[in-house]
Amino acid sequence: MNRITVTRRAVQVVFFILLMYGAFIWPRHYETPLPKVPAGVPRTTLYNRNRILWVSGKESVVDLYLPALACRFTAKGGLFKSCILHFFSENFTWRTSLQIMLPHIVWLVVLCLLLGRFWCGWICPMGALMDAMTWLRKLTRWRQIHLTPRWERFLFYLRHFLVWFTVVVSVLIGYPWLGQGANDALFLIYCQICPARLGYPPLGLVNPCWTDNTNSITMFLTVLGWFCFGLFFLSFAIPRFWCRICAIGALVGYFNRGALLTLEKSAQKCTSCGTCRRSCVLDLDDVYLERRRPVVTAPECQLCLTCLEDCPEPGCLELKFLGRRILRS
Amino acid sequence: MDELQYFREIVTTDRRERELAGYHGRVVGCYCNFVPEELLLACGAVPVRLCSGDAAAERAAEAILPRDLCAVAKSAAGRVQRGDGLCGRADLLILPTPCDAKKKLGPVLGQFKPVHVLDLPPRKESPSAQAFWKTQIRDLVPVIERLTGTPLTRAALRQAMDLINRRHRVFRRFLALRAADPPRITGQDALFVTQASFTDDVGRWTTQLEALCERLEQSPPPAPAVRPVRLLLTGAPLIWPNHKLIELAEADGARVVIDEFCSGTQRVYQPVELRETSLPALLDAVAEKCLLPTTCPCFVDGTDRLNRVQELATTHRVDGVVYHCLRLCALFEMEAQAMQQTLRARGLPMLSVSTDFSAEDRGQLQTRVEAFVEMLRG
Amino acid sequence: MGWYAGIDSGSLTCAAVLINDRGALCHSEVVLTGARSRLASERALLQVIGKAGLNAADLTAIVATGYGRERVDGRTSAVTEITCHARGAVALFPQTQLVLDVGGQDCKAIRLAPGGKVIDFAMNDKCAAGTGRFFEVMARALEIDLDDLGPLALEAQRAVGLSNMCTVFAESEVVSLVAREEPVANIAAGLCSAAAERVRSLAQRVGVAPEVTCTGGGALNSGLVRAIERLLGVTANVPAEPQLVGAYGAALLGLENHRGAA
Numbered sequence: 001m002n003r004i005t006v007t008r009r010a011v012q013v014v015f016f017i018l019l020m021y022g023a024f025i026w027p028r029h030y031e032t033p034l035p036k037v038p039a040g041v042p043r044t045t046l047y048n049r050n051r052i053l054w055v056s057g058k059e060s061v062v063d064l065y066l067p068a069l070a071c072r073f074t075a076k077g078g079l080f081k082s083c084i085l086h087f088f089s090e091n092f093t094w095r096t097s098l099q100i101m102l103p104h105i106v107w108l109v110v111l112c113l114l115l116g117r118f119w120c121g122w123i124c125p126m127g128a129l130m131d132a133m134t135w136l137r138k139l140t141r142w143r144q145i146h147l148t149p150r151w152e153r154f155l156f157y158l159r160h161f162l163v164w165f166t167v168v169v170s171v172l173i174g175y176p177w178l179g180q181g182a183n184d185a186l187f188l189i190y191c192q193i194c195p196a197r198l199g200y201p202p203l204g205l206v207n208p209c210w211t212d213n214t215n216s217i218t219m220f221l222t223v224l225g226w227f228c229f230g231l232f233f234l235s236f237a238i239p240r241f242w243c244r245i246c247a248i249g250a251l252v253g254y255f256n257r258g259a260l261l262t263l264e265k266s267a268q269k270c271t272s273c274g275t276c277r278r279s280c281v282l283d284l285d286d287v288y289l290e291r292r293r294p295v296v297t298a299p300e301c302q303l304c305l306t307c308l309e310d311c312p313e314p315g316c317l318e319l320k321f322l323g324r325r326i327l328r329s
Numbered sequence: 330m331d332e333l334q335y336f337r338e339i340v341t342t343d344r345r346e347r348e349l350a351g352y353h354g355r356v357v358g359c360y361c362n363f364v365p366e367e368l369l370l371a372c373g374a375v376p377v378r379l380c381s382g383d384a385a386a387e388r389a390a391e392a393i394l395p396r397d398l399c400a401v402a403k404s405a406a407g408r409v410q411r412g413d414g415l416c417g418r419a420d421l422l423i424l425p426t427p428c429d430a431k432k433k434l435g436p437v438l439g440q441f442k443p444v445h446v447l448d449l450p451p452r453k454e455s456p457s458a459q460a461f462w463k464t465q466i467r468d469l470v471p472v473i474e475r476l477t478g479t480p481l482t483r484a485a486l487r488q489a490m491d492l493i494n495r496r497h498r499v500f501r502r503f504l505a506l507r508a509a510d511p512p513r514i515t516g517q518d519a520l521f522v523t524q525a526s527f528t529d530d531v532g533r534w535t536t537q538l539e540a541l542c543e544r545l546e547q548s549p550p551p552a553p554a555v556r557p558v559r560l561l562l563t564g565a566p567l568i569w570p571n572h573k574l575i576e577l578a579e580a581d582g583a584r585v586v587i588d589e590f591c592s593g594t595q596r597v598y599q600p601v602e603l604r605e606t607s608l609p610a611l612l613d614a615v616a617e618k619c620l621l622p623t624t625c626p627c628f629v630d631g632t633d634r635l636n637r638v639q640e641l642a643t644t645h646r647v648d649g650v651v652y653h654c655l656r657l658c659a660l661f662e663m664e665a666q667a668m669q670q671t672l673r674a675r676g677l678p679m680l681s682v683s684t685d686f687s688a689e690d691r692g693q694l695q696t697r698v699e700a701f702v703e704m705l706r707g
Numbered sequence: 708m709g710w711y712a713g714i715d716s717g718s719l720t721c722a723a724v725l726i727n728d729r730g731a732l733c734h735s736e737v738v739l740t741g742a743r744s745r746l747a748s749e750r751a752l753l754q755v756i757g758k759a760g761l762n763a764a765d766l767t768a769i770v771a772t773g774y775g776r777e778r779v780d781g782r783t784s785a786v787t788e789i790t791c792h793a794r795g796a797v798a799l800f801p802q803t804q805l806v807l808d809v810g811g812q813d814c815k816a817i818r819l820a821p822g823g824k825v826i827d828f829a830m831n832d833k834c835a836a837g838t839g840r841f842f843e844v845m846a847r848a849l850e851i852d853l854d855d856l857g858p859l860a861l862e863a864q865r866a867v868g869l870s871n872m873c874t875v876f877a878e879s880e881v882v883s884l885v886a887r888e889e890p891v892a893n894i895a896a897g898l899c900s901a902a903a904e905r906v907r908s909l910a911q912r913v914g915v916a917p918e919v920t921c922t923g924g925g926a927l928n929s930g931l932v933r934a935i936e937r938l939l940g941v942t943a944n945v946p947a948e949p950q951l952v953g954a955y956g957a958a959l960l961g962l963e964n965h966r967g968a969a
């Protein structure tokens with residue numbers, strides 16, 4: 001019974017510990033060298049260490065990024081360097097040469113193409129935290145709240161807006177046009193609202209940068225950060241609520257349909273019973289509705305496989321990797 | 330076999346009527362499969378499905394209904410009018426509105442019994458239709474609570490859902506016995522099994538079916554001289570005593586290895602998962618279970634039934650499909666062509682027959698069905 | 708030497724044939740069914756074995772078909788007329804893809820795969836329109852002999868349209884057409900094309916094919932056959948004695964069954 005869920009919880013716990021406390025297990029103490037800014041490039045790349053950089057001032061154990069919330073702000077630097085969006089943000093702003101970026105880009109794209117948003121469903125520590133909240137809610141017998149389709153649509157636009165807004169801002173502030181103050185304030189813009197920035201450090205018993213009153217923009221972003229951190233706790237009532245806003249997830253979602261790991265449905269076996277939709281913590285109806293194409297991994301699907309586990313029709317839903325079946329309902 | 334005899338007895342005799350005569354709680358008569366039995370059970374009422382294939386009741390109803398009306402609607406009315414068996418015992422009738430006949434049946438039945446009409450949306454896949462249906466089910470709750478005097482609680486509903494889920498689990502085990510080659514049970518006996526669930530106590534039915542499965546699994550498989558032709562029956566429901574078609578289909582050594590009737594397989598097939606367990610979530614889950622997986626042709630889109638028939642034909646290794654149209658029921662007849670085309674594309678022969686509750690076309694029907702079986706035998 | 712009998716107990720007539728173990732049709736007999744098909748089939752069988760100078764014990768198999776197949780005494784098996792007509796038609800015209808059987812009380816279209824296996828069939832509902840019974844009634848209304856109706860229809864200048872195919876209504880319509888001095892040939896042609904329409908819609912349900920064989924008593928009506936040919940755009944095979952095809956097929960099935968079992 002519930003074999004998939006049990007396995008998934010175990011995997012989530014393991015990765016939570018690895019990603020959050022990996023740097024405690026394999027400590028690696030050294031200060032990160034500041035990135036070199038080539039001559040002639042304006043020094044817009046503000047290193048307001050207090051506000052933005054890793055609280056511990058430590059570099060990660062592994063010098064690689066992940067397509068999940070492996071965060072730069074993890075205590076002691078964390079096991080991996082940071083999330084995929086952070087990678088693009090800082091390097092676009094620094095105007096890092098393609099030569100340096102390429103290996104990382106290849107690594108990230110390969111990870112996304114291999115597993116799609118399996119990263120979200122099974123590995124992201126933030127996702128695990130939200131699942132824990134849902135578990136707590138069920139334990140205390142609170143009701144689940146469903147978002148109305150309007151809200152869902154709004155959040156859909158919001159998260160994709162956040163992806164591209166972050167990219168555009170990161171590129172723009174690589175140039176001096178907005179002026180030093182604004183450029184400094186807008187560095188790593190998405191991290192300012194990401195709940196991981198405020199949420200992860202305390203889990204490693206370090207204090208995050210709660211406020212930054214450098215200028216009006218940073219103050220505004222501070223408040224927005226608090227607000228989003230609050231939103232994250234809505235996940236208690238709305239399962240995985242932050243995932244519906246998270247730009248990292250949205251970015252990885254672009255790879256979801258083309259990923260090698262796919263969720264497939266046999267339309268003939270499906271009775272349209274709607275169980276998969278009820279089971280889905282993200283209220284996705286793609287699995288329930290699809291009638292023609294076999295692949296049902298929507299861009300939002302985190303491959304948590306709850307639907308596969310609950311589908312009452314044997315063989316109707318299958319998890320496939322490169323066309324080979326791994327699991328079936 | 331005694332285990333089988335039990336189901337036959339429930340369907341063909343007045344055993345349930347006698348049992349419920351001494352019962353002090355409320356009995357609620359339901360039609361179709363759209364009424365959430367879990368809800369009734371949780372409030373302490375006994376749900377009984379009153380759909381019937383009784384030709385005499387059908388003729389009796391011609392006194393109060395037009396003659397050119399589908400036999401299912403007419404016989405339902407006839408039985409209530411005459412106060413037959415459990416129709417007389419029922420304290421409330423819950424009538425869903427799948428088709429025009431059933432829609433207008435409400436006031437007719439209302440002359441004899443209190444009736445609660447459950448409005449069905451014309452589609453089942455659209456969000457607004459589903460929202461509407463969920464309100465229909467939520468609105469049913471106070472009606473039942475008032476009738477039984479027992480408020481609905483989360484625990485009771487969960488318990489009832491568990492009970493029904495157990496029924497579905499055993500039934501799926503039973504289906505595997507029909508998929509076996511050769512099938513371990515005739516199609517008609519299987520129809521008795523599912524139809525016993527119309528009126529029987531849910532727990533007892535499940536236990537009996539478990540015993541039957543055990544017995545069938547343990548007894549050696551029958552060894553017929555020739556491999557029987559394996560048929561799938563779909564279309565308008567055959568409801569006791571209207572078993573004419575299945576009798577004819579199996580008379581010639583063919584076996585109905587699976588049916589896709591709302592009075593058969595579809596009735597006890599669907600389980601409900603219990604992930605969110607707040608009362609509203611449970612109610613919604615039950616509401617969806619009663620609507621979404623049904624294959625009743627009353628909805629605009631008939632794809633689900635096409636898929637279902639194809640899937641059952643595959644899993645039960647069927648040689649041919651017999652499609653039962655009930656005269657004056659346009660719904661099934663209109664879906665027959667799409668079914669024929671779909672099945673033909675898969676190389677699966679289909680015979681469509683149109684008949685009613687009377688016995689007068691038995692010869693005609695027999696020729697068709699027999700010729701179909703001969704054709705499949707090749 | 709083995710003998711095999713096929714009995715086609717239809718609603719109007721009952722045909723019996725006798726074939727030898729090479730499948731050759733040796734003797735046949737057609738009697739009117741009347742009210743009791745049991746007696747008719749018995750009579751037909753007795754007469755046909757009488758012709759051959761045999762008695763019932765000499766028969767290896769007696770296969771019954773047709774509407775009254777369950778009421779044929781002494782049968783070794785009963786097979787539906789669909790299988791039998793298909794078998795008979797294929798024996799006579801091996802290329803047959805579509806069999807159109809116009810019987811006494813119903814019509815059938817039977818679609819065959821190459822090799823003669825039935826793959827689909829359609830029958831009209833319980834209604835006599837366009838069947839043997841229908842033409843019998845109409846011939847009476849036209850005051851002509853049933854056998855003349857077909858040839859007469861072939862001579863018509865035009866076919867009159869009939870507004871209703873129900874035997875009862877069509878009969879009164881024919882009567883009034885006769886009263887209006889419409890040439891009998893034209894009315895006969897009208898009846899034939901109306902009946903052919905029915906057959907065509909059946910044929911279309913199973914799929915029209917170029918190799919068509921007409922069987923059953925209706926195929927004796929040359930006007931009807933011509934009308935069917937025109938509507939379907941084919942040239943139909945018509946056996947010399949189409950009313951025997953069902954019984955012949957039944958006897959052949961008896962023979963094959965016996966061979967298969969041996």
Ligand code: SF4
Nearest residue numbers: 071072083086191194
């Ligand atoms: S705060 Fe969020 S966006 Fe920034 S590095 Fe951490 S996980 Fe990535």
Ligand code: SF4
Nearest residue numbers: 120124127243246249
């Ligand atoms: S969408 Fe959710 S699970 Fe995925 S990276 Fe964002 S927070 Fe983590």
Ligand code: SF4
Nearest residue numbers: 270271273274276311
């Ligand atoms: S749970 Fe399975 S059978 Fe039900 S709708 Fe989803 S995919 Fe189809």
Ligand code: SF4
Nearest residue numbers: 280301302304305307
């Ligand atoms: S669709 Fe299925 S696998 Fe995807 S998120 Fe929803 S429950 Fe998980």
Ligand code: SF4
Nearest residue numbers: 361362427566591625
């Ligand atoms: S087919 Fe539909 S309308 Fe008819 S009895 Fe079944 S559920 Fe009711």
